[in-house]
Amino acid sequence: MTSPPAQREYVFDPSWEQETERLRTNEAIWDPGTFERFAALGVGPGWRCLEIGAGSGSVARRLADRVGPSGHVLATDLQTGRLASLASLPQVETVRHDLREEELPEAAFDLVHSRMVLQHLPDRAAVVDRMVRSLRPGGVLFLEDTDSSTLFRSFLSEDFLQDVRAAGYGLMRESGHDPRGGHVDLQLVLAAGLDATAEGRAVMVRGGSDQARHYMLWLEFMRPRIVAAGLLDDARIDAALAEMADPSHHWLSQVLISTVGRRRGAERGR
Template sequence: MTVEANEYVFDPAWERETERLKTNEAIWDPGTVERLERLGVGEGWSVLEVGAGSGSIAHWLGERVGPSGRVVAADLSTERLGWLEAPHVEVARVDIRSGELPTGTFDLVHSRMVIQHLEDREGAVAALVRALKPGGWLFLEDTDSLTLFRSAVSEDFLQDVRVAGYDLMRRSGHEPRGGHFDVAAALAAGLEDVSAEGRAVLVQGGSVQARHYMLWLEFMRPRIVAEGRVSGERIDEALLEMADPAHRWLSQVLISTFGRKGTGR
């Protein structure tokens, strides 16, 4: 694990990715925090936050564990994490696929929307389990995309762009049922007290949360159009529908999986 300094370089693409991460936090952070509180995260805990993004959950964890605790905010890209300035919050460039995590170190390892993008999901989960202290908790969050854009507007509201986008994402390695596989991987890793639950958010058009899905579609647009899946005109129409406050739709289901490492391990 290598701790690195960060420097900011202006780049429009970088700015859009930052906005995507922050709008994703706006959708999911409240439920994640609620579940972290339920786990009992508190003073003195040592926590690894995998896929820290722009750092909102790592920041919350840092305040929760206090100066006597430790939080490692880990990501492949650490440039957005430089604002995490507490002495007990470290920023680390980490690839969990490389086996460079420390062993038996953390009371909690949390990861949101990371595992479902990896080819070897079971191997990644096993690496996270090895990083736990005996008795420590693994908390994984990944999605099932089937509910996305379900709406009273119509039975097929935005389903054409959902199917087109997610088909291409699957071909790039994204698993749209990733949350289900987290449960199987936690069990395969020998964790105890494994449980899982799902949550979805009702998104209003034109909101910060809706902006997240607009950014997703804008990013996917060139590939969708190039493959003839959906026309550029239809994507323009879909973006207008997403921006309309009269429209509401369901997010994906985010499946939270919990498991505890046995004290004898």
């Protein structure tokens, strides 16, 4: 299957000079909540885990800590260069893998996790089915995708950065991004036959922080397309970046919806 060129431009652009920083600042926003959910799920020694879209490797590293030397973590991504630091962990294997086209090992994992990947992909039902088949009986599928409707909500004003959100996310939607991706995840997991629940979490972002830097990088990346489309000019984008950098400003992130589904069968350890 072939993705539209615009989708590849937004989602899979390893050549952008600031992509590593963008990934790491994204981790600064979402890792704490993801790690809390690993603990709540009971991920522990001996588990076999699959991390899809491993990015810079922070989630795979935390999984490696939890499963210990008797466990195994398979970390996959379209670009594995940023995962080189995981080579020192014997329980971690890194593999280049295209989830859109390539199969996964069958009935191999106690946990399959993916964060902010599925919402960018076409034919998501087929992708979820592939993930489900890779679970052992009783295994857990843990998907995290966003609802962007809350982004930049702030006490400062009702319309704080809303023109920026509308411009950037409108273009992303044209490229294949689903602004309600987390909602779709739950329906797909239920349709795949798993027992599933979902919850949402958001982060209050302070201007000038590492978390705020993520949104600044997002806007810088989207700037050429926003300006070319005539949605905003450079002066407005510069002003928005200054607002994001101001420590006196606080705003809400997207809602990250965590969907957890369990494949029917004996739960691990029982």
